[in-house]
Amino acid sequence: QQQVKQSPQSLIVQKGGISIINCAYENTAFDYFPWYQQFPGKGPALLIAIRPDVSEKKEGRFTISFNKSAKQFSLHIMDSQPGDSATYFCAAFTGGGNKLTFGTGTQLKVEL
Amino acid sequence: DGGITQSPKYLFRKEGQNVTLSCEQNLNHDAMYWYRQDPGQGLRLIYYSQIVNDFQKGDIAEGYSVSREKKESFPLTVTSAQKNPTAFYLCASQQGARYNSPLHFGNGTRLTVT
Numbered sequence: 001q002q003q004v005k006q007s008p009q010s011l012i013v014q015k016g017g018i019s020i021i022n023c024a025y026e027n028t029a030f031d032y033f034p035w036y037q038q039f040p041g042k043g044p045a046l047l048i049a050i051r052p053d054v055s056e057k058k059e060g061r062f063t064i065s066f067n068k069s070a071k072q073f074s075l076h077i078m079d080s081q082p083g084d085s086a087t088y089f090c091a092a093f094t095g096g097g098n099k100l101t102f103g104t105g106t107q108l109k110v111e112l
Numbered sequence: 113d114g115g116i117t118q119s120p121k122y123l124f125r126k127e128g129q130n131v132t133l134s135c136e137q138n139l140n141h142d143a144m145y146w147y148r149q150d151p152g153q154g155l156r157l158i159y160y161s162q163i164v165n166d167f168q169k170g171d172i173a174e175g176y177s178v179s180r181e182k183k184e185s186f187p188l189t190v191t192s193a194q195k196n197p198t199a200f201y202l203c204a205s206q207q208g209a210r211y212n213s214p215l216h217f218g219n220g221t222r223l224t225v226t
Contacts, residue, residue, distance in 0.1 A: 009152065032212060043116075043202050043217025044155070089154060099145075099170070100215060104154040 006103030019077040023090035030092035038087045080110045118218035133188045135203035143206040144186035197225045
C-alpha cells in the first residue's frame with residue numbers, strides 16, 4: 001500500500017529551467033511534509049519541509065506548494081542547475097505513528 | 113564530526129547466510145531507523161527504535177532483526193528468511209522522533225546476496 005504517491009519517476013530539465021515534482025497522499029493524519037535530496041552513493045538529506053497550515057514555503061531556489069484540500073504537495077526547483085541532479089523523495093509524517101513514510105523518488109537530471 | 117557511520121559500504125554474502133549491518137551514531141540522538149531502498153520503491157521502513165532496549169517493526173520487518181543495547185548503536189541482521197535481501201540499506205537517526213526533527217542518514221550499505 002503506497003501511502004505517498006510521487007511523480008514523475010524521472011525528470012530531465014535544461015539548465016535554468018524549472019523542475020517540478022508532485023506528491024499525493026491519502027492519510028489525513030499526516031501533519032508534516034519534508035523533502036529529501038539524495039546524491040548517488042549517499043544517504044538522503046533534508047532539503048525543505050512544510051506543515052499543512054501553510055500553502056507555500058520557499059528556501060532559496062526551492063519551493064514547496066501545498067494543497068490541503070486536494071491532498072497534494074509539490075517541489076519546485078527554480079533556475080535548475082547541474083548540481084541539483086539527484087534523487088528527490090517526498091515524505092509524510094504522522095505524529096501518532098511517529099514515523100516517516102516516503103514516496104518512491106524522482107531521479108532528476110539537469111542538462112547543460 | 114558528528115554523524116552516522118554505516119559499515120561496510122559494500123557487502124557480499126551467499127544465500128542462506130545471516131549478515132549483520134553496522135550503524136553507529138555520535139549525534140546523541142534518541143531514535144534510530146533502518147530503511148531499505150530499492151529502485152522505484154523509495155525508502156521502506158524495516159525497524160525503528162525510540163529508546164535503548166526498545167524497538168518496533170516497520171512496514172517490512174519480516175526476515176530482519178535488530179537490537180538496541182546502546183544509544184549509539186543499532187545493528188541490523190538480515191536473516192536467511194528474507195526472500196530478497198539484495199538492496200541498499202540506510203540507517204538514520206533523529207532527535208526525539210518529533211515531527212520537525214529531521215532524519216540524519218548514513219551513507220548506506222549495499223548488500224548483494226548470491
